[in-house]
Amino acid sequence: MLKNVKHAVGKCIANAVLPNGLYCFNYHRIGEASLTEYDPNVFSCDEANFSEHMLYLKKNFTVVSIDDLSEILNGKIRDKRYALITFDDGYIDNYSKAFPILLENKIASTFFLATNFMNNAEIPWWDRIAYLVRHAQVDEVKLTNWSESIVLSKDNVSNSIRQVLDLVKVNNGSTIEEILIELEQKLQIPDTKLVDKEPLFMTWDMAREMSDAGMAFGSQTCSHRIMSHLSIEEQDHEAKASKELIEKELNTSIKAFAYPVGGKDSFTADTVKIIKKYYQISFSFISGINTSKNLDEFCIERISVDSNCNATQLSHKLLKLLLRKLHKSVWK
Structure with missing residues (x-):
């Protein structure tokens, strides 16, 4: 009982003190992590918690699409608390589990695709x-x-x-x-054949259905290899070829990119120069709340949703991010 009260109070405090700005919530897989033969840490949450998140965001934020970002970043970032929903990698549960919930809540999310994995062509x-x-x-x-x-x-x-x-x-x-x-x-693996009980990634037909329903797409390269580990030529190919393929398959213009892995060491100044050639904005996986009018549009910070958190726990995470941001500003 006391724990529930504590959580409710924390949620109220978070909602009261969170500043205006752009909050980019980043998801990967939706479903039960315990059921996978692969990486359980890629699961953000199950369907019930994802549905709860969407209701929480609609109530406490102005939920926007990637098409709204140009206006928001061009001087309006402090006008409201904006929420942008993004997904990385293009797992099939984005289509089978997240997509229906997004439609139900009338939320247009952005899905960053690593094109080599589409149609289950390659296991990442x-x-x-x-x-x-x-x-x-x-x-x-x-x-x-x-x-x-x-x-x-x-x-x-x-x-x-x-x-x-x-x-x-x-x-x-x-x-x-x-x-x-x-x-x-x-590791002395006796049989290197990976299990393939069911498809891991969405197909182009699924992506087209989602696009037709108002969902947006961006690139996360072809192979999802870490950009800073690659040569300049390889990085350029990953950025350009993935964009061209997505645009061809979905018959739409792609303007956004997400750095694979996305930490501060996963891309360089050279990477950013390459991305600027082909895209209008790009997203990191550096955790934070975007509040500055001088925001770097090619290093937009995102908030990782993980550990199957519920909406209350998600609000607590936002409060911790704010406190960390305030602490940094005090000690600059």
Whole structure:
């Protein structure tokens, strides 16, 4: 009872003190994380909590589409508390589970696609790694360029997957392809054929249906490899080719890009120059609330929705982000 009261009070405080600005809520997968053979950490929340989030955002924010951003970023960012809903990667549950809830709530979300995965043509590298870790025949692993080994817990596979992926995302000179090969060897996987019980990613037909219903799309490259790990030529290809394919398949103009992984080390000044050639705006995965009129339109911060949080927990997360922002401004 006391816990419920505490949560309700926290939610009221958050809603009262949150500043005007652009809040970009970022989702990945919708569904039950415990049921996947791949990376459970990619799941944002289940359908019930996602539906609750949409009701909460409609009540406490002005929910906008990506087409509204030009006007908002051009001087109106402090007029209201704006909420933009985005999805990364293009998983099939974005279509089967999130899309109906978005339609029901009349919310136009933006979906960033990694085009190599469309039509389930390719299993992404992070899900391949998660599957390998799940089926490891050893208790710890250390790759050639790692400074330390990782103990693989059978009781907390999700944490083991997260630890391995955190090291993989560090640019240590190895390509994703090289890392996958070495992981298969070091983890002593008896059968490297990945399970394929059902499609992981949406099809172009699904994306077209969503586009026709008012959903927007952007690019997250072709392969979803980390841009800062690639050559200038590779980055340019990833940015240009993915945009061209999405525009061709959906018969629409694409103006937004989301950096794969999206942390501060996942893209460089050279990456931004390339993105500016093909897109009008781009989104990072750096956590924050966008309140400045001098906002960098090619590094828009987003709020990761994860851990199957409910609407109250989501409001608490926003309050923590605000407190962190205030703390930074005080100590500048």
